[in-house]
Amino acid sequence: MSVLDGIVAGAREDLEARRAVVPEDRLWERAQEYGQRAPAAAEVIDGLRGTDGLRVIAEIKRTSPARGPLADIADPAALAARYAAGGAAAISVLTEPRRFHGSLEDLETVRSEVRLPLLRKDFVVDAYQVVEARAHGADLVLLIVAALGRRELADLIALARKLGLVPLVEVHDEQEAARAVDAGAEVIGVNARDLRTLNVDPDTFARVADRIPAGLVRIAESGVRDPEDAARYARLGADAVLVGSSLVTGDDPAGAVAALVAAGRPA
Numbered sequence: 001m002s003v004l005d006g007i008v009a010g011a012r013e014d015l016e017a018r019r020a021v022v023p024e025d026r027l028w029e030r031a032q033e034y035g036q037r038a039p040a041a042a043e044v045i046d047g048l049r050g051t052d053g054l055r056v057i058a059e060i061k062r063t064s065p066a067r068g069p070l071a072d073i074a075d076p077a078a079l080a081a082r083y084a085a086g087g088a089a090a091i092s093v094l095t096e097p098r099r100f101h102g103s104l105e106d107l108e109t110v111r112s113e114v115r116l117p118l119l120r121k122d123f124v125v126d127a128y129q130v131v132e133a134r135a136h137g138a139d140l141v142l143l144i145v146a147a148l149g150r151r152e153l154a155d156l157i158a159l160a161r162k163l164g165l166v167p168l169v170e171v172h173d174e175q176e177a178a179r180a181v182d183a184g185a186e187v188i189g190v191n192a193r194d195l196r197t198l199n200v201d202p203d204t205f206a207r208v209a210d211r212i213p214a215g216l217v218r219i220a221e222s223g224v225r226d227p228e229d230a231a232r233y234a235r236l237g238a239d240a241v242l243v244g245s246s247l248v249t250g251d252d253p254a255g256a257v258a259a260l261v262a263a264g265r266p267a
């Protein structure tokens, strides 16, 4: 079983346990409630476009299967506020509990303190998790092509949009990028990390981005270590970078985000 398959199996077990406690129709009510005060999806998408420079999506990430423990984040809202002060365009909150030590409570706490768009970063394979994301204050939801069949991907994209959420569709190779485009994704993340082997290949974005038509939002994910990496992705045409490990392991999250934003400005 690949790492991704193992994580998805755990996510399915966990979501069934939550569904037994909170039925989906209760979540719908909360999701619609948040939808009334949430930014419009078009506004969220436009905020990620790198028209005048690279955007930074800064991640709340405590630990990772690839690297083990990263940071003991006792107050995710305080960290998100620092990211916002540094100029982040959006915050990614890892909500997966088993391997990343995240939670929906983290998402909700960050929502209560920060006005930026929030991404629920998890292993979403069921409609329940999409409704749950909105109910806990997400504006974007991650959908990983490698974890979903064609029909499932199309259905989850449609559901996300119905709820006002922006689906961030994640790919790792050219074939997956073609599937994301065929499914009508407007925001596509190219993950340099192969979720089956955990290897990070910094050339992935350069290889895959050509398959993503102009006009769609292209995000380079994983392995961004410093401003030089950000500048390289900006030159390659990325609208945004999604950064976790290097931000949570540093001692100045606001300064680190500001440095990435500065490095991604056009010369």
Ligand SMILES: O=C(O)c1ccccc1NCC(=O)[C@H](O)[C@H](O)COP(=O)(O)O
Residues within 6 Å of the ligand: 003, 059, 061, 064, 065, 066, 067, 191, 193, 195, 198, 221, 222, 223, 224, 242, 243, 244, 245, 246
């Ligand atoms: O981070 C991992 O080890 C990992 C392993 C298996 C599946 C997903 C994983 N990470 C999720 C992500 O996509 C990253 O958290 C995100 O892109 C940020 O990456 P990084 O800046 O390298 O922490």
